[in-house]
Amino acid sequence: MTMNKNAKLLENLEWQGVSRRTFLKYCATLASLMALPPSAGRAMAEALAQAKRPSVIWLPFQECTGCTESITRSHSPSIEGMIFDMISLDYQETLMAAAGHQAEEALHKAMQDNMGKYVLIIDGSVATGLDGAYSCIAGRTNLEALREAAQGAAAIIALGSCAAYGGIPKAKPNPTGAVAVSDIIKDKPIVNIPGCPPIPVVITGVLAHYLTFGSLPELDKLGRPKAFYGETIHDRCYRRPFYDQGKFAKSFDDEGARKGWCLFELGCKGPVTYNACASVKWNGGASWPVEAGHGCLGCSEPDFWDAGGFYKALSMPADPLKMTAGAALAGAVAGVAITVANRAKKGAAKAAHETTTLADLEK
Amino acid sequence: MTLERIPIRVEADDLPMSGNAPAVLREIGELLHRLAEEGVGGAIDLRSLPFLPGDRVWLEERLGCGEVEISLQAGGLSTFSETRFPGVWWVVHRNPQGAVVSEQVEVTRVPDIIVADPNDVRNGLANLNDLISGLS
Numbered sequence: 001m002t003m004n005k006n007a008k009l010l011e012n013l014e015w016q017g018v019s020r021r022t023f024l025k026y027c028a029t030l031a032s033l034m035a036l037p038p039s040a041g042r043a044m045a046e047a048l049a050q051a052k053r054p055s056v057i058w059l060p061f062q063e064c065t066g067c068t069e070s071i072t073r074s075h076s077p078s079i080e081g082m083i084f085d086m087i088s089l090d091y092q093e094t095l096m097a098a099a100g101h102q103a104e105e106a107l108h109k110a111m112q113d114n115m116g117k118y119v120l121i122i123d124g125s126v127a128t129g130l131d132g133a134y135s136c137i138a139g140r141t142n143l144e145a146l147r148e149a150a151q152g153a154a155a156i157i158a159l160g161s162c163a164a165y166g167g168i169p170k171a172k173p174n175p176t177g178a179v180a181v182s183d184i185i186k187d188k189p190i191v192n193i194p195g196c197p198p199i200p201v202v203i204t205g206v207l208a209h210y211l212t213f214g215s216l217p218e219l220d221k222l223g224r225p226k227a228f229y230g231e232t233i234h235d236r237c238y239r240r241p242f243y244d245q246g247k248f249a250k251s252f253d254d255e256g257a258r259k260g261w262c263l264f265e266l267g268c269k270g271p272v273t274y275n276a277c278a279s280v281k282w283n284g285g286a287s288w289p290v291e292a293g294h295g296c297l298g299c300s301e302p303d304f305w306d307a308g309g310f311y312k313a314l315s316m317p318a319d320p321l322k323m324t325a326g327a328a329l330a331g332a333v334a335g336v337a338i339t340v341a342n343r344a345k346k347g348a349a350k351a352a353h354e355t356t357t358l359a360d361l362e363k
Numbered sequence: 364m365t366l367e368r369i370p371i372r373v374e375a376d377d378l379p380m381s382g383n384a385p386a387v388l389r390e391i392g393e394l395l396h397r398l399a400e401e402g403v404g405g406a407i408d409l410r411s412l413p414f415l416p417g418d419r420v421w422l423e424e425r426l427g428c429g430e431v432e433i434s435l436q437a438g439g440l441s442t443f444s445e446t447r448f449p450g451v452w453w454v455v456h457r458n459p460q461g462a463v464v465s466e467q468v469e470v471t472r473v474p475d476i477i478v479a480d481p482n483d484v485r486n487g488l489a490n491l492n493d494l495i496s497g498l499s
């Protein structure tokens with residue numbers, strides 16, 4: 001099946017049997033996940049339908065391919081698969097048929113043809129020890145490849161906790177000198193999409209935002225899109241009422257665990273972890289870790305691997321993830337109130353429920 | 364042993380409420396007022412509000428069921444249920460696996476997505492004409 005590279009997104013989708021209503025519904029869902037007002041779904045649909053597909057170059061560094069698995073095996077091929085219709089994925093080693101010299105040629109051709117315009121996706125951390133020799137592709141270090149590919153990129157997406165923060169390769173004692181993409185590249189806009197692995201729809205959301213508004217979404221101080229990482233797991237957790245009532249499971253098989261009580265004392269890192277698992281969920285919305293009975297590991301926060309034990313309660317001392325204000329047991333209710341305030345701020349358009357235009361949505 | 368036989372119950376006697384539901388009901392009132400006066404409604408995204416299970420039950424009970432129930436099969440089932448207040452719709456979008464992906468209250472005469480798009484009508488006409496010209 002080949003697609004017309006120059007066709008608009010909606011034409012391509014219709015050609016594949018995806019109806020206009022399916023597309024509208026998808027955009028409405030995406031807008032809702034991105035905390036944009038409901039009317040933004042239509043604005044997004046109109047812009048995306050007309051969008052030309054940008055060239056995307058995807059380089060894997062020190063990684064386990066878990067991030068690629070997460071994105072490509074996401075729940076509904078016809079819907080999340082739209083990410084591959086939104087873009088022209090010109091280089092991705094795991095997915096492309098070419099290998100060896102052919103693959104290298106494809107990479108350089110894509111970079112030359114789209115100089116200054118392509119989106120660069122990186123998964124995996126960058127080894128810097130021994131001048132980067134710990135991780136090489138086609139005889140070149142990841143460090144070299146990143147510097148070269150970043151030069152012609154319009155924007156960089158650091159996909160997964162390894163690219164965003166150094167991740168598991170950077171875990172103590174960090175034998176390869178692993179660092180984040182943002183530690184090397186300083187002169188390009190970088191979006192961090194952390195998670196081990198990240199939630200598939202976040203990358204779709206970032207690309208949709210880029211195609212709709214021609215800009216990157218609003219980021220938090222760790223470079224993460226606020227739409228998805230604006231609240232903690234704890235803010236949205238369905239077990240939260242039990243936390244507020246002080247009802248905690250003390251072991252994985254006690255009465256409290258059976259009754260679905262809060263997992264805080266079993267080491268849940270939800271209160272200090274910014275991610276969308278509690279609202280977007282995993283596996284096609286089927287469930288998510290806390291719903292399956294295990295605390296959050298904090299995988300979208302820097303250095304979660306070295307945070308002092310997955311089963312140690314946050315209230316125990318010597319915790320590198322650090323308790324932020326409002327996350328302490330006593331500050332439980334404040335989180336919800338702050339959530340309301342943040343949402344309320346997310347644009348006057350939402351409060352007024354006006355028909356939203358693209359201009360309104362621009363920051 | 365099947366998973367169902369593991370006895371896990373989640374307590375749900377008194378559903379907790381955040382107190383946000385009455386505010387949402389007032390907001391729906393404002394939107395409906397505008398629909399009545401100016402013909403322009405709006406929508407409220409229920410999933411982006413800090414709603415606890417009790418809030419949604421409270422709101423559902425207040426809005427009740429109206430006369431119209433529309434289902435749409437497009438990348439999973441979507442249902443549009445008019446509440447007992449004409450023009451106020453409870454909209455649930457599901458993915459192909461049946462999980463809820465978004466939930467909104469839409470205030471409008473007919474939800475946008477239901478109305479046939481002029482381009483689709485033209486394509487449909489072409490297909491229908493093919494069918495008719497094939498008749499002997």
Ligand code: SF4
Nearest residue numbers: 234237262263268270
């Ligand atoms: S501590 Fe964990 S299980 Fe408990 S309410 Fe917070 S996120 Fe949910």
Ligand code: SF4
Nearest residue numbers: 275277296297298299
């Ligand atoms: S629940 Fe926590 S550890 Fe699990 S995927 Fe989400 S952020 Fe990562």
